[in-house]
Amino acid sequence: xxxxxxxxxxxxxxxxxxxxxxxxxxxxxxxxxxxxxxxxxxxxxxxxxxxxxxxxxxxxxxxxxxxxxxxxxxxxxxxxxxxxxxxxxxxxxxxxxxxxxxxxxxxxxxxxxxxxxxxxxxxxxxxxxxxxxxxxxxxxxxxxxxxxxxxxxxxxxxxxxxxxxxxxxxxxxxxxxxxxxxxxxxxxxxxxxxxxxxxxxxxxxxxxxxxxxxxxxxxxxxxxxxxxxxxxxxxxxxxxxxxxxxxxxxxxxxxxxxxxxxxxxxxxxxxxxxxxxxxxxxxxxxxxxxxxxxxxxxxxxxxxxxxxxxxxxxxxxxxxxxxxxxxxxxxxxxxxxxxxxxxxxxxxxxxxxxxxxxxxxxxxxxxxxxxxxxxxxxxxxxxxxxxxxxxxxxxxxxxxxxxxxxxxxxxxxxxxxxxxxxxxxxxxxxxxxxxxxxxxxxxxxxxxxxxxxxxxxxxxxxxxxxxxxxxxxxxxxxxxxxxxxxxxxxxxxxxxxxxxxxxxxxxxxxxxxxxxxxxxxxxxxxxxxxxxxxxxxxxxxxxxxxxxxxxxxxxxxxxxxxxxxxxxxxxxxxxxxxxxxxxxxxxxxxxxxxxxxxxxxxxxxxxxxxxxxxxxxxxxxxxxxxxxxxxxxxxxxxxxxxxxxxxxxxxxxxxxxxxxxxxxxxxxxxxxxxxxxxxxxxxxxxxxxxxxxxxxxxxxxxxxxxxxxxxxxxxxxxxxxxxxxxxxxxxxxxxxxxxxxxxxxxxxxxxxxxxxxxxxxxxxx
Numbered sequence: 072x073x074x075x076x077x078x079x080x081x082x083x084x085x086x087x088x089x090x091x092x093x094x095x096x097x098x099x100x101x102x103x104x105x106x107x108x109x110x111x112x113x114x115x116x117x118x119x120x121x122x123x124x125x126x127x128x129x130x131x132x133x134x135x136x137x138x139x140x141x142x143x144x145x146x147x148x149x150x151x152x153x154x155x156x157x158x159x160x161x162x163x164x165x166x167x168x169x170x171x172x173x174x175x176x177x178x179x180x181x182x183x184x185x186x187x188x189x190x191x192x193x194x195x196x197x198x199x200x201x202x203x204x205x206x207x208x209x210x211x212x213x214x215x216x217x218x219x220x221x222x223x224x225x226x227x228x229x230x231x232x233x234x235x236x237x238x239x240x241x242x243x244x245x246x247x248x249x250x251x252x253x254x255x256x257x258x259x260x261x262x263x264x265x266x267x268x269x270x271x272x273x274x275x276x277x278x279x280x281x282x283x284x285x286x287x288x289x290x291x292x293x294x295x296x297x298x299x300x301x302x303x304x305x306x307x308x309x310x311x312x313x314x315x316x317x318x319x320x321x322x323x324x325x326x327x328x329x330x331x332x333x334x335x336x337x338x339x340x341x342x343x344x345x346x347x348x349x350x351x352x353x354x355x356x357x358x359x360x361x362x363x364x365x366x367x368x369x370x371x372x373x374x375x376x377x378x379x380x381x382x383x384x385x386x387x388x389x390x391x392x393x394x395x396x397x398x399x400x401x402x403x404x405x406x407x408x409x410x411x412x413x414x415x416x417x418x419x420x421x422x423x424x425x426x427x428x429x430x431x432x433x434x435x436x437x438x439x440x441x442x443x444x445x446x447x448x449x450x451x452x453x454x455x456x457x458x459x460x461x462x463x464x465x466x467x468x469x470x471x472x473x474x475x476x477x478x479x480x481x482x483x484x485x486x487x488x489x490x491x492x493x494x495x496x497x498x499x500x501x502x503x504x505x506x507x508x509x510x511x512x513x514x515x516x517x518x519x520x521x522x523x524x525x526x527x528x529x530x531x532x533x534x535x536x537x538x539x540x541x542x543x544x545x546x547x548x549x550x551x552x553x554x555x556x557x558x559x560x561x562x563x564x565x566x567x568x569x570x571x572x573x574x575x576x577x578x579x580x581x582x583x584x585x586x587x588x589x590x591x592x593x594x595x596x597x598x599x600x601x602x603x604x605x606x607x608x609x610x611x612x613x614x615x616x617x618x619x620x621x622x623x624x625x626x627x628x629x630x631x632x633x634x635x636x637x638x639x640x641x642x643x644x645x646x647x648x649x650x651x652x653x654x655x656x657x658x659x660x661x662x663x664x665x666x667x668x669x670x671x672x673x674x675x676x677x678x679x680x681x682x683x684x685x686x687x688x689x690x691x692x693x694x695x696x697x698x699x700x701x702x703x704x705x706x707x708x709x710x711x712x713x714x715x716x717x718x719x720x721x722x723x724x725x726x727x728x729x730x731x732x733x734x735x736x737x738x739x740x741x742x743x744x745x746x747x748x749x750x751x752x753x754x755x756x757x758x759x760x761x762x763x764x765x766x767x768x769x770x771x772x773x774x775x776x777x778x779x780x781x782x783x784x785x786x787x788x789x790x791x792x793x794x795x796x797x798x799x800x801x802x803x804x805x806x807x808x809x810x811x812x813x814x815x816x817x818x819x820x821x822x823x824x825x826x827x828x829x830x831x832x833x834x835x836x
Contacts (some may be wrong), residue, residue: 102149136428168431213246290364379407475701554743602783683720
């Protein structure tokens with residue numbers, strides 16, 4: 072896409088940055104009525120500095136990638152409004168992940184545009200857009216014999232080949248068009264045939280093995296017959312499928328007229344095709360197999376030398392390539408056996424991709440560098456390099472696959488081991504934080520609490536307020552989900568006070584997270600649990616306002632957490648509204664974890680608002696999707712909500728099954744924040760099944776736990792159920808005594824809006 076944009080804008084090699092900006096803006100005006108909002112995105116994509124020309128973007132990598140993809144689609148849409156567009160994507164089987172994401176989004180939009188997109192690919196390519204009704208697949212099968220004959224006739228200028236030669240070409244090529252073309256040309260140039268008036272005749276008997284048996288052999292035979300220029304083709308093949316005259320001239324043993332003549336000869340043989348004019352011309356091999364044949368015809372030692380010379384030439388003469396394509400240098404240095412240089416440029420390539428939120432590409436670059444590092448001798452320096460690469464690898468892995476991916480734990484566990492060897496490393500905090508994030512979502516919470524306490528101690532020792540805020544965010548979450556509400560709120564409060572968004576913009580850009588937003592969102596849950604609903608409302612409103620200003624990801628996440636709070640508060644219309652908003656935003660921008668989370672809260676709200684079957688089915692699907700992502704955290708929350716919804720819908724057996732799942736997970740995972748709710752819902756289910764004695768024991772236990780956790784709202788909720796039970800049994804005084812304190816909470820406004828049972832019990836008492 073970058074190359075296409077540069078060609079469309081008409082960039083020339085000697086253009087200044089200012090000239091390129093002018094050309095780019097002229098091209099953008101064909102599609103956009105105003106370009107101020109998109110020009111910085113395209114400039115960044117094309118690696119054009121724009122300080123002083125446009126306002127700085129100040130976007131997270133994820134946001135910048137998302138807006139760039141939207142802008143590229145808008146560019147196409149703008150062109151299509153003026154005239155129909157033909158769009159061709161060749162060799163999609165070699166597509167990179169980010170371009171594939173772009174094309175997948177583009178194809179969805181083509182339903183509404185006058186655009187014909189033609190995509191060519193090999194059969195092994197898994198097409199992600201085949202389900203669209205406006206996509207038609209055409210299988211290009213091997214050529215039939217009649218078409219092979221027609222091809223041969225065109226290549227021989229209608230002169231007839233000897234029958235046995237023709238038949239052998241047909242048999243060996245098996246209908247593969249490139250093989251038909253190459254083998255016919257190989258035979259014509261082999262010296263086996265003599266040209267007559269309207270035909271070719273054999274000079275003598277056709278020797279065995281005279282016609283190459285494979286396409287590779289055929290291409291080698293053609294290269295051998297171009298012996299005088301074969302070396303130029305081989306050097307070009309080492310450079311790549313496409314190579315420039317400028318770089319070839321530096322590396323090749325011949326120059327000027329001799330080099331130009333060699334390239335002309337290869338072009339006439341249709342092994343390479345030229346583009347542009349000298350000295351800015353570039354050349355591309357007719358097919359990747361042609362490049363491969365030329366490359367493999369070299370001795371391994373010669374290849375290594377050439378790769379080294381090419382890498383050094385690029386480093387010295389092509390600073391733009393060094394800046395924009397460090398992965399190219401990493402490849403050449405690796406093939407040259409210069410491992411340290413290859414690792415250094417691999418690291419740069421990964422950092423560049425990660426900065427553009429091309430996360431899968433970044434993962435590939437870092438992984439290749441780690442593989443190269445494995446060939447070096449053990450020692451502290453290698454450990455230091457490995458730690459640097461692992462810390463870098465963690466960021467795009469989390470961004471692309473989430474903290475829940477098993478690979479994240481492996482990355483940070485290995486990095487933690489290396490921190491013990493590299494004692495002066497600055498990365499220990501980052502490594503511990505990565506380990507905590509993985510453990511928090513996937514492991515029993517005791518481990519997360521242990522790691523978060525270690526983070527707090529380290530951040531305090533370093534005296535870094537930004538890190539202290541991040542550490543207290545982690546510690547607060549660990550404590551909260553373990554049911555230690557007051558301690559959890561204290562950690563959240565400290566994180567909010569310590570966080571300075573202006574000083575920590577780099578953290579937000581890298582991790583896509585603002586801990587103050589998360590602490591306010593989770594803190595709003597805590598304040599409601601502790602009995603402060605008004606303060607809870609203020610805090611979640613502040614979290615939503617801040618999140619909306621930061622990024623789509625943070626806002627989608629905060630909407631999901633706000634919806635879950637609304638469910639706790641029985642404010643179901645607002646819960647549904649926020650869940651649907653979170654789901655829509657997450658679907659548009661590709662946040663699968665928050666799509667699943669929104670389904671859980673949205674389903675519970677739908678069930679409460681009169682659609683129990685739809686709501687419960689939605690919750691079950693959301694929970695399945697959440698688990699499929701690798702998460703264990705929030706299982707207790709989800710299954711308690713499912714049990715509660717089943718209880719209200721009269722599905723008692725299903726509700727009891729779900730409450731068993733919730734209780735077991737709470738025990739094994741130590742996710743104790745809803746222990747009181749587990750017993751309350753269990754008690755209500757038992758009441759529906761007429762086992763009153765066991766139900767009363769569950770409700771008493773719920774109140775006991777809530778009081779221990781100082782969770783006044785949960786205590787009140789259970790007290791209302793217990794008071795109703797005793798009221799129905801005629802035990803008015805018994806109902807009054809345990810709820811007296813809770814009724815004071817009702818009078819202070821701590822009841823939930825619309826809570827009919829709360830109003831009813833208050834009136835009775």
